[in-house]
Amino acid sequence: MVTRSPDERALARWVRAHNRWRGREVFNLLPSENAVSPTAKRYLASDLAGRYTLPISTTFHGEAIDNSYAGTRYTDRIEELGNRAAARLFHGRFATVRPLSGHIAALSAMAPLLPSGSKILAIPPEQGGYDGYAPGFIPALFQWEVKPLPAGGPGGSVRLEPALQMIRQERPDAVLLGQSFFLFPYPVREIAEEVHRSGGLLFYDASHVLGLIAGGLFQDPIREGADLLFGSTHKSFFGPQGGLLVTDREELFQRIDPALVWRIFDNAHWNRIAALTQTLLEFERVGAEYARTVVESSQRLGHELSDLGWPMVAEAQGFSRSHQIHLDLSRFRERFGCGPGELARRLEPQGLILDLVGRLGTAEISRLGVLPDEMGRLARLLKSGGIDRRDIRAEVRQWRSEYPTLRFE
Ligand SMILES: Cc1ncc(COP(=O)(O)O)c(C=O)c1O
Numbered sequence: 137m138v139t140r141s142p143d144e145r146a147l148a149r150w151v152r153a154h155n156r157w158r159g160r161e162v163f164n165l166l167p168s169e170n171a172v173s174p175t176a177k178r179y180l181a182s183d184l185a186g187r188y189t190l191p192i193s194t195t196f197h198g199e200a201i202d203n204s205y206a207g208t209r210y211t212d213r214i215e216e217l218g219n220r221a222a223a224r225l226f227h228g229r230f231a232t233v234r235p236l237s238g239h240i241a242a243l244s245a246m247a248p249l250l251p252s253g254s255k256i257l258a259i260p261p262e263q264g265g266y267d268g269y270a271p272g273f274i275p276a277l278f279q280w281e282v283k284p285l286p287a288g289g290p291g292g293s294v295r296l297e298p299a300l301q302m303i304r305q306e307r308p309d310a311v312l313l314g315q316s317f318f319l320f321p322y323p324v325r326e327i328a329e330e331v332h333r334s335g336g337l338l339f340y341d342a343s344h345v346l347g348l349i350a351g352g353l354f355q356d357p358i359r360e361g362a363d364l365l366f367g368s369t370h371k372s373f374f375g376p377q378g379g380l381l382v383t384d385r386e387e388l389f390q391r392i393d394p395a396l397v398w399r400i401f402d403n404a405h406w407n408r409i410a411a412l413t414q415t416l417l418e419f420e421r422v423g424a425e426y427a428r429t430v431v432e433s434s435q436r437l438g439h440e441l442s443d444l445g446w447p448m449v450a451e452a453q454g455f456s457r458s459h460q461i462h463l464d465l466s467r468f469r470e471r472f473g474c475g476p477g478e479l480a481r482r483l484e485p486q487g488l489i490l491d492l493v494g495r496l497g498t499a500e501i502s503r504l505g506v507l508p509d510e511m512g513r514l515a516r517l518l519k520s521g522g523i524d525r526r527d528i529r530a531e532v533r534q535w536r537s538e539y540p541t542l543r544f545e
Pocket of ligand 1: 168237238239240265266268314315316341343344367368369378379
């Protein structure tokens with residue numbers, strides 16, 4: 137019998153407690169997270185978790201080898217299945233599931249294609265863009281100049297005419313679409329035409345909306361003209377934490393793919409890749425209905441909260457076409473005397489998990505099986521617990537217990 141140390145026992149307790157709490161007792165409304173399927177979880181915990189493969193042909197002390205490791209006959213087949221499924225789902229001929237996260241996928245795409253001194257237009261964080269693309273973060277590593285792409289439309293959506301004008305004026309090496317606060321699709325086709333006319337590339341960071349695109353909703357960036365699509369695999373896409381990258385342009389893929397290993401990372405975490413491959417295949421079966429449910433629920437939740445007096449962003453545009461809706465923060469504070477941080481702190485002990493920056497997401501609750509018709513009930517609970525300060529714990533627990541398994545898997 138193994139005698140575990142006190143710290144090991146504490147660790148086991150915290151993991152069990154976490155799994156019970158986040159997996160069974162609360163509704164998660166974070167737009168950045170989702171629930172991984174039982175099959176994908178099994179693969180995460182499989183033998184692959186401790187294995188290497190490095191399928192690169194090289195010579196070592198005069199001997200030709202096609203992998204530095206042995207014992208990889210299944211690993212390489214698993215990866216091939218994943219790459220093929222990603223290419224099918226996102227409509228590009230070339231894909232890799234190796235990037236370890238959305239951020240690493242962005243690095244993987246951009247670093248090999250943009251020499252130092254390149255100019256990039258990206259949506260700034262003040263308008264919901266990803267912080268990693270702001271000056272001082274990824275661009276600082278490569279001496280790229282970043283300028284803000286005009287995105288002051290409803291909910292931070294891109295303003296087409298000013299964006300096209302800026303592309304004509306600046307002639308950037310790349311335009312980077314994608315946001316962390318992401319409500320509406322972009323006019324990808326028009327932007328792609330303008331960027332290509334001036335000799336640049338169009339990147340589409342689909343981290344937040346990957347699961348909607350996989351379900352055939354929101355938009356179809358590669359077919360609409362984006363040169364590269366990349367992003368996280370664990371937000372609206374319900375895979376394990378990780379990243380992927382897809383393109384239809386062979387010449388770009390030939391510059392990216394060989395540059396991944398030893399520049400961006402070494403080991404690509406093959407248990408993650410097996411779990412991600414499983415998720416890609418799940419999406420091929422259930423993705424369309426899942427994505428429809430997610431978007432219908434986010435729109436319904438926007439309406440219901442607005443009917444209860446919550447100031448919401450982009451009301452006139454129907455709140456959202458994605459898995460997120462946003463509180464209108466200044467009007468919210470004016471009306472209720474609190475911001476999104478305070479709201480989230482009030483609701484977490486009651487069993488409703490929200491982020492502290494005013495986004496609400498319907499991806500994970502849809503995956504559980506909560507339906508658009510139930511958004512009225514959810515809105516009333518949010519108001520009751522978050523604004524009226526009533527005790528809603530029992531009702532949330534009871535309601536959550538009705539979803540012991542995932543509806544979409
Ligand atoms: C738009 C966008 N891109 C990239 C990332 C980074 O993703 P990851 O956490 O998977 O590295 C995020 C994270 O939230 C994001 O919102």
